[in-house]
Amino acid sequence: DIQMTQSPSSLSASVGDRVTITCQASHDIDNHLSWYQQKPGKPPKLLIYAASYLEEGVPSRFTGSDSEAGFSLTIDSLQPEDFATYYCQQYDDLPLTFGGGTRVDI
Amino acid sequence: QVHLQESGPGLVKPSETLSLLCSVSGGAVKNYDKYWGWVRQPPGKGLEWIGSIYYTGTTFFAPSLRTRVNISLDTSENTFSLTLTSVTAADTAVYYCVRQGIVVVPAYLEVWGTGTTVSVSS
Numbered sequence: 001d002i003q004m005t006q007s008p009s010s011l012s013a014s015v016g017d018r019v020t021i022t023c024q025a026s027h028d029i030d031n032h033l034s035w036y037q038q039k040p041g042k043p044p045k046l047l048i049y050a051a052s053y054l055e056e057g058v059p060s061r062f063t064g065s066d067s068e069a070g071f072s073l074t075i076d077s078l079q080p081e082d083f084a085t086y087y088c089q090q091y092d093d094l095p096l097t098f099g100g101g102t103r104v105d106i
Numbered sequence: 107q108v109h110l111q112e113s114g115p116g117l118v119k120p121s122e123t124l125s126l127l128c129s130v131s132g133g134a135v136k137n138y139d140k141y142w143g144w145v146r147q148p149p150g151k152g153l154e155w156i157g158s159i160y161y162t163g164t165t166f167f168a169p170s171l172r173t174r175v176n177i178s179l180d181t182s183e184n185t186f187s188l189t190l191t192s193v194t195a196a197d198t199a200v201y202y203c204v205r206q207g208i209v210v211v212p213a214y215l216e217v218w219g220t221g222t223t224v225s226v227s228s
Contacts, residue, residue, distance in 0.1 A: 001169075032209055032213070034213075034214035034215070036153075036215070042220075043202055043218035043219065043220060043221050044153065044202075044215070044218060045218070046214060046215060046216050046217075049207070049213070049214040049216075050209075055216070087152065087153055089153075089214065089215070091209055091211060091212070091213040091214055092211075093211065094166050094211050094212075095155055095168045095169060095170075096155040096158075096211075096212065097155070098152055098153045098154070098155070099152075100152050101152050101153075
């Protein structure tokens with residue numbers, strides 16, 4: 001199985017901050033990575049797929065990138081509605097696997 | 107706009123079979139470029155992929171659940187189903203049905219149901 005290591009597991013931020021979450025895969029997954037946002041009591045919501053493609057309707061303050069250091073999700077100018085838990089997921093190979101999640105709170 | 111809705115019992119006894127139905131509206135399950143799947147989330151924990159099905163009936167399952175799980179699809183009813191046998195307390199979770207894109211294998215989870223909570227307890 002491909003292991004997805006997400007960091008940090010939690011972070012505190014303020015409205016207007018720039019926040020970056022990283023995700024590393026145990027094997028090469030090309031750009032086969034997606035990011036999700038989950039709010040309490042709600043299903044996850046797809047934000048980004050193919051590492052950097054923004055899902056329709058997702059605000060442009062969310063950016064996904066891929067570098068030698070791994071994959072990143074950046075939120076520019078954090079808004080009140082962005083406080084949530086974020087997950088990465090690889091779909092390069094089965095079984096599909098997720099990162100452990102990053103909780104973003106105030 | 108596609109909408110997915112899970113249904114099924116909220117309480118299952120240990121060793122029995124969990125059965126859930128996902129009703130799809132706003133789009134057909136007989137779709138050449140989508141997979142349909144199930145994901146679960148134990149209380150306070152992360153996400154776990156259970157398995158996925160293509161409209162042809164081709165299925166893929168998580169190795170950890172393969173001996174206990176099945177997913178089927180009904181194109182006439184526009185639904186797909188999950189069965190999980192011999193359940194234990196470790197199967198207590200919120201279960202989500204999802205629509206997935208395809209990139210060689212079932213890929214990102216682009217549409218999610220609202221989720222249904224299943225507790226395993228006597």
